[in-house]
Amino acid sequence: MTDVLAVADHRRGELRDVSYELVSAGRELADAAGGELHLAVISGPVEEYAEKLNREGVDAVHTVSHGEEFNHDVYTQAISQLVDALEPGFVLAPNSVNGLDYAPAVATQLDRPLVTDVVGVAVDGDTLEATREMYGGKVETTVEVDAADGAVVTIREAEWPPAEGTGDAAIEAFDAAIDEAAVGSTVTGFEEVAGGDVDIADAEVLVSVGRGIEDEENLELVEELADAMGATLSSSRPIVDAGWLPPNRQVGQSGKVVTPEVYIAVGISGAVQHVAGMKGSETIVAINTDPNAPIMDIADYAIHDDLFDVVPALIEQFQ
Amino acid sequence: MKVLVTVKEVATVDDEFEIAGTEIDDRFLGADLNEWDEYALEEAVQLTEDGVADEVVTVTIGPEDAEQTIRQALAKGADRAIRVWDDALADVDLLDVGAKTAILEAVVAEEEPDLVLTGVQTGDDSFGATGVALAADLGVQWAAVVNELELDADAGVASVHRELEGGVEELTDVELPAVLSIQTGINEPRYASLRGIRQAQRKELAAKTLADLGLEDDDVAAELTLTDMYEPETETDVTIFEGDASDTAGQLADLLRDKGVAQ
Ligand SMILES: Cc1cc2nc3c(=O)[nH]c(=O)nc-3n(C[C@H](O)[C@H](O)[C@H](O)COP(=O)(O)OP(=O)(O)OC[C@H]3O[C@@H](n4cnc5c(N)ncnc54)[C@H](O)[C@@H]3O)c2cc1C
Numbered sequence: 001m002t003d004v005l006a007v008a009d010h011r012r013g014e015l016r017d018v019s020y021e022l023v024s025a026g027r028e029l030a031d032a033a034g035g036e037l038h039l040a041v042i043s044g045p046v047e048e049y050a051e052k053l054n055r056e057g058v059d060a061v062h063t064v065s066h067g068e069e070f071n072h073d074v075y076t077q078a079i080s081q082l083v084d085a086l087e088p089g090f091v092l093a094p095n096s097v098n099g100l101d102y103a104p105a106v107a108t109q110l111d112r113p114l115v116t117d118v119v120g121v122a123v124d125g126d127t128l129e130a131t132r133e134m135y136g137g138k139v140e141t142t143v144e145v146d147a148a149d150g151a152v153v154t155i156r157e158a159e160w161p162p163a164e165g166t167g168d169a170a171i172e173a174f175d176a177a178i179d180e181a182a183v184g185s186t187v188t189g190f191e192e193v194a195g196g197d198v199d200i201a202d203a204e205v206l207v208s209v210g211r212g213i214e215d216e217e218n219l220e221l222v223e224e225l226a227d228a229m230g231a232t233l234s235s236s237r238p239i240v241d242a243g244w245l246p247p248n249r250q251v252g253q254s255g256k257v258v259t260p261e262v263y264i265a266v267g268i269s270g271a272v273q274h275v276a277g278m279k280g281s282e283t284i285v286a287i288n289t290d291p292n293a294p295i296m297d298i299a300d301y302a303i304h305d306d307l308f309d310v311v312p313a314l315i316e317q318f319q
Numbered sequence: 320m321k322v323l324v325t326v327k328e329v330a331t332v333d334d335e336f337e338i339a340g341t342e343i344d345d346r347f348l349g350a351d352l353n354e355w356d357e358y359a360l361e362e363a364v365q366l367t368e369d370g371v372a373d374e375v376v377t378v379t380i381g382p383e384d385a386e387q388t389i390r391q392a393l394a395k396g397a398d399r400a401i402r403v404w405d406d407a408l409a410d411v412d413l414l415d416v417g418a419k420t421a422i423l424e425a426v427v428a429e430e431e432p433d434l435v436l437t438g439v440q441t442g443d444d445s446f447g448a449t450g451v452a453l454a455a456d457l458g459v460q461w462a463a464v465v466n467e468l469e470l471d472a473d474a475g476v477a478s479v480h481r482e483l484e485g486g487v488e489e490l491t492d493v494e495l496p497a498v499l500s501i502q503t504g505i506n507e508p509r510y511a512s513l514r515g516i517r518q519a520q521r522k523e524l525a526a527k528t529l530a531d532l533g534l535e536d537d538d539v540a541a542e543l544t545l546t547d548m549y550e551p552e553t554e555t556d557v558t559i560f561e562g563d564a565s566d567t568a569g570q571l572a573d574l575l576r577d578k579g580v581a582q
Contacts, residue, residue, distance in 0.1 A: 076553065105455035145543050185493045193488060296553060303559070310564045
């Protein structure tokens with residue numbers, strides 16, 4: 001019997017979607033390991049969160065009331081104490097920015113192996129089999145973890161369906177003893193990254209450019225295409241990092257989520273954090289020299305060719 | 320103030336490749352300085368230029384081949400480099416977070432830096448966890464996914480922005496010493512100048528074994544075993560436009576006109 005403890009994610013008063021995905025992943029793992037699914041929800045309005053998290057398949061929700069927002073020291077201490085009390089085999093956390101800010105510390109403190117950014121799980125006796133990607137999604141791998149002493153696993157967002165239904169979980173307040181002296185970081189606020197001239201989330205058609213464009217001067221070519229088509233220009237992250245386009249043009253996990261009718265990815269590999277922002281597009285077109293680029297997995301139409309040949313030809317079509 | 324920067328040489332994969340067992344066949348692999356580490360290094364070098372730090376040391380876990388990449392880091396302004404390798408590591412398919420952390424911890428114990436900068440993740444195995452695990456191991460503070468850094472060395476505080484999802488940043492004060500994992504876009508990494516490249520040849524690059532660091536093979540025993548590697552199955556039925564550029568552009572233009580999204 002191996003129980004699972006999954007840790008919910010929330011921010012500024014709202015549970016994040018991945019929390020419900022964690023319930024599904026947690027249930028799957030608990031079933032495979034023949035154990036119970038426990039959830040932990042730490043900081044913020046935990047009672048309210050616990051009610052929402054009480055979905056089908058949840059055996060217990062443990063609330064830790066401490067502060068309003070995420071603090072990695074509080075999370076690390078609370079989770080370690082919950083693990084001591086409940087003795088779950090697996091600790092599941094989201095592979096979110098906050099998950100990555102505490103899960104490695106939890107694994108270190110508990111002296112358990114850590115597997116991050118997992119997209120699939122299976123259990124065989126004391127062995128955890130995790131599926132994860134390497135090389136920016138070009139290959140998938142299976143890693144085996146000796147989980148006799150447990151393991152900490154972070155799951156990729158949007159890989160499991162969100163859990164639904166209402167459960168009959170026991171909701172219990174857990175009295176974690178937080179050592180304030182050991183809290184060495186303080187969240188002082190939040191900042192929204194600046195808006196700007198256009199909202200790419202409103203666009204019907206996006207021509208989106210990635211690192212395949214190579215140089216800032218070449219950007220003109222894609223701008224010309226967007227103009228010719230009456231489309232809006234967006235980009236992957238490296239283009240914004242380089243300062244070639246402003247942050248409000250960035251599509252992705254840390255940029256904007258867009259759902260246009262047509263999304264044309266020009267020289268974009270389709271890394272998971274990019275895909276997080278555009279996979280809801282109605283029709284996805286990829287122009288990429290690499291037939292194995294992960295963007296091909298979600299594209300509806302593709303041209304395996306050099307963008308410097310295809311884009312000028314496309315501009316001609318619309319002039 | 321001394322800054323230690325972790326620098327990894329990552330494998331890059333050609334457009335076309337073949338898998339041999341649980342790895343990509345060598346013929347299809349290249350090598351590069353990990354993208355995220357490049358920003359971490361630049362941040363450290365800028366700290367010296369601003370007079371906040373007085374030494375930048377890089378640490379790399381990697382075989383002798385990696386020295387080319389390490390020289391790049393030296394050419395971009397690191398003062399000296401440490402490279403750790405051992406026969407015990409050569410046989411490991413996938414160096415997991417625990418093993419990397421054990422090695423880096425031993426280097427930190429020798430170097431006693433005031434600040435450690437790592438990349439958020441590496442482009443090949445992308446665990447995204449080494450920085451935070453290292454901090455926890457060392458018992459110092461940390462912050463993951465930092466895209467803005469202001470150091471008050473006198474007060475012993477790093478004020479950082481952590482880049483969360485959806486265009487939101489978290490502002491956090493972190494007590495020093497600390498380990499920060501650095502996100503791309505925090506700065507503009509420089510190209511190595513010719514002078515930098517020449518100077519890099521003369522900078523110290525110390526090779527160390529596990530024994531040099533007081534570690535045993537057991538300390539780096541892998542907890543994770545890579546058992547399979549394959550190309551992911553595509554989820555959609557993608558229609559591929561065939562032909563030369565004018566053909567494919569024509570087909571795509573027709574599609575867009577059919578959809579009524581372009582004239
Ligand atoms: C915490 C975190 C958050 C992140 N948030 C985001 C985010 O919000 N948005 C985002 O985009 N990324 C984000 N990233 C970065 C992400 O991991 C990738 O690094 C990034 O998306 C890669 O951008 P790219 O596809 O443009 O570049 P690459 O991955 O370098 O791909 C370039 C592509 O262009 C192709 N190409 C090259 N030359 C040509 C040519 N001549 N013709 C046609 N094709 C060509 C190549 O085959 C390749 O597929 C984030 C990363 C982290 C760790």
